[in-house]
Amino acid sequence: MRPDQRTNTSVRTMGSGLGYLSRADGSAKFQFGKSSVLCAVNGPMAVKQRDELMDKAYISVSFTPLVGKGTTLDRLYERILEKIATLVIIDALHPRTMIRISFQVLADDGSILTTAVNAMMLALLDAGVPLNSTFAGVTTMVHTDGRLLLDPTVIELEEAQSVHNFVFDAISGNCIATNSTGVYTKEEFDGSYELASLACQSIHGFFKAAVKHKIEKEQGKE
């Protein structure tokens, strides 16, 4: 049993709010327990000449942490999120435009990268940007005592031997992004991979319910 009464292989309570911001083309808030990230998607919109691409949309990502103006870790997160967005968005449909994706961390209680990944998924769905698949992300960690934990909190991460972030494609079931740190064996990685793959399927089920709820609400069916 973990400090917050969860089992080793369960994620924290998920929460979402689609269309959270009124002025963005698409926005969403996603929560894993107390970790919360807000994502706004704007575009296709005008692009600076310097960034203009003749055959596809330019995708710009900015990630703002809870405090301060951001460290190199936040730039790494930006790069990961930008690469995932570039892979999933059908950018050839909007050449010579820009799609801007902005993140704001609202509360940090661990697993912030995958919270942001999931917020981005919901915000892209909310914005109606053409996508070629959907994805979901989850973090796992191997504790110094050997336990494999899903969706760790800040307190648990302090005793991590290794931390693994995974993003899975919902259609093919393939892993589209991983970022692992710490020292670990092949077996530990395989265990994390299996666990994350299963967890992503249930997170994807949550996305479906969230989008369905929003559409029903818009159409007045409570």
Added chain:
Amino acid sequence: MEVDLEYEKTTALDAETFKKIQPKEYLRRFLQQDTRPDGRAVSESRQINFNADPISKCVGSATVKSGNSMVICGIKAEITTPDPLYPKQGYFIPNLDLPAMCNPRFKPGPPQQLTQSLSEQINQLFEKCNIFNKEQLAIENGEVCWILYADIVCLNYDGSVMDIALLALFSALKSLTLPLVEYIDGQVKQVDGYRKLEIDRVISSTTFCIFDDKLLLDPTDDEELEGSILTVFVDHEGLFCGINTFDGHLSKDKLDECLLSAQQRATKLIKLI
């Protein structure tokens, strides 16, 4: 039908032009023949050349060249006050720079996102993987300690820069000699002699490019641009220290293939250091 050879000659594209307008197809044509534009096989890496201690003013330095990619690493030691949270430790600050001279894609000015994210990946290795005990950098508990700045500068960017950056960094760390000092009455004085750092874990990285479901080992810049990149970090005992891939469609079998191949290459690379 008779072929007008003169006409064919004038309309057919020469290789350079074809590469510029259809870079993906250009690479695909090579891979169909199980070879790559620079003549290597799909799972063949480039020749690596070392040059130990090229900078005499640094406490440790190295240059590493792999094909056309080249980096130089220099470690500078300074004296400072330790972090109040860790009074027994010194500092180690690794940094990777991709200046505008190394590739026309990079712009001059403050470090860009790619540079910062590569730097952060190296930083994470040193924070999370217990590479060496930073208490070796202490001089006087809570008063003075060493701060090591490890600057890795890419001179020529032709792909797989993380691999050679780590080789350069670790070979500079291995050749590093710190002067012996004494702390007397609030003053640091140099005494005769030098000491070396004990390195507990040596890490190497292997970069792959995933293109059309093929795994290209040690990709060049042109190959990196067309496919997605996977970097695997392995230490001297064959344990994994990190895996980064941000836009690859990888099945578990392909991923396992990469991990195994990286483990095999790591033993070869670490022998070089």
